[in-house]
Amino acid sequence: MKHLFCGIVCSLLLSAAAYAQDSKATQRDSIPANATSSADDLLAGLADSTEAAPLLPKHMIFTQRAFWGPKGLLRVMNVAPLTSEGRIKELKVRRTMLRAHQVMGFVTLAGFVAQGIVGSKLYKAQGEDYRRIKDTHEMLATAINITYTTTALLSLTAPPKIVGERKGLSSIKVHKYLGILHIAGMITTNILAHQIENDFSLKPYHRAAAYTTFGAFAASIIAIKF
Numbered sequence: 001m002k003h004l005f006c007g008i009v010c011s012l013l014l015s016a017a018a019y020a021q022d023s024k025a026t027q028r029d030s031i032p033a034n035a036t037s038s039a040d041d042l043l044a045g046l047a048d049s050t051e052a053a054p055l056l057p058k059h060m061i062f063t064q065r066a067f068w069g070p071k072g073l074l075r076v077m078n079v080a081p082l083t084s085e086g087r088i089k090e091l092k093v094r095r096t097m098l099r100a101h102q103v104m105g106f107v108t109l110a111g112f113v114a115q116g117i118v119g120s121k122l123y124k125a126q127g128e129d130y131r132r133i134k135d136t137h138e139m140l141a142t143a144i145n146i147t148y149t150t151t152a153l154l155s156l157t158a159p160p161k162i163v164g165e166r167k168g169l170s171s172i173k174v175h176k177y178l179g180i181l182h183i184a185g186m187i188t189t190n191i192l193a194h195q196i197e198n199d200f201s202l203k204p205y206h207r208a209a210a211y212t213t214f215g216a217f218a219a220s221i222i223a224i225k226f
Contacts, residue, residue, distance in 0.1 A: 055082055055083075055084065055087050055162075056068070056069070056070065056082070056087075056160060057160050057161060057162065057163060060160045061156060063153075063156040063157050064156070064157065064158070064159070064160045067157055067159075068080070068090070068159050068160055070082060080159075087162070090159035091159065091161070091162070093158070093159055094158045094159040094160075094161065097154050097155075097157075097158040097159075098154070098155065098158055100154050101151055101154040101155045101158070102224075104147055104150050104151040104154060105151050105217075105221055106221070107147050107151075108144060108147040108148050108151050108217070109217060109218060109221060111140060111143055111144040111147060112144065112213070112214045112217060112218075113214075114140055115137070115140045115141065115144060115210070116210070116211075116214060118133060118136050118137050118140060119137060119207070119210065121133050122134060122137050123203070123207075141190075141193065145186075145190065148186060152179075152183070171223050171224055171225075172224070174220075174223040175220050175223045175224045178216050178217075178219050178220035178223060179216075179220055181212075181216040182212075182213050182216035182217040182220060185209050185210075185212045185213030185216060186213050188209040188213075189206060189209040189210045189213055192205055192206035192209055193206060
């Protein structure tokens with residue numbers, strides 16, 4: 001369990017670093033519900049363009065650059081050659097990954113709700129009920145960590161888009177700023193959950209971190225819909 005916890009925290013720290021870097025040069029890592037036609041137009045425009053144009057945006061988060069950059073892993077291995085035709089396929093892959101990102105986000109949100117209900121019961125439980133509810137609480141925590149990390153990685157490792165983010169505040173930027181908050185909350189919640197076994201006085205802080213994480217995560221989903 002300790003190894004699983006360490007692995008999850010490392011994954012979340014990687015995601016937090018990527019989100020922090022991306023807050024300066026944001027990339028659109030999620031697709032609003034009304035963006036399908038725009039994506040199709042972008043794909044068609046790229047296919048029909050005869051003018052030389054950059055195939056990659058100037059700014060990419062380091063997780064994207066590691067896989068999809070000019071010297072990224074997939075380029076070096078010749079799995080995804082950097083060509084116009086290849087970029088068209090990559091944008092389709094991007095759209096699929098970001099849709100999966102949205103679905104996994106809702107799955108994670110449902111897990112947060114279930115965990116909140118179980119957690120409130122755990123604080124009041126005693127005796128055998130405490131052990132039974134605690135086991136359920138830990139099982140849900142493991143599942144949430146897995147779905148949460150998967151949700152983040154689907155966005156952070158998706159192929160980059162063609163153009164950069166427009167200037168000014170947007171729903172995508174709000175989504176990402178809230179992402180920094182709920183990633184920090186997720187890390188804090190996991191650390192406190194590990195330490196609470198030796199110091200029960202940390203329970204209120206653990207609960208506050210969990211509620212903050214849930215609130216920021218839910219708000220980030222709402223923001224992307226507007």
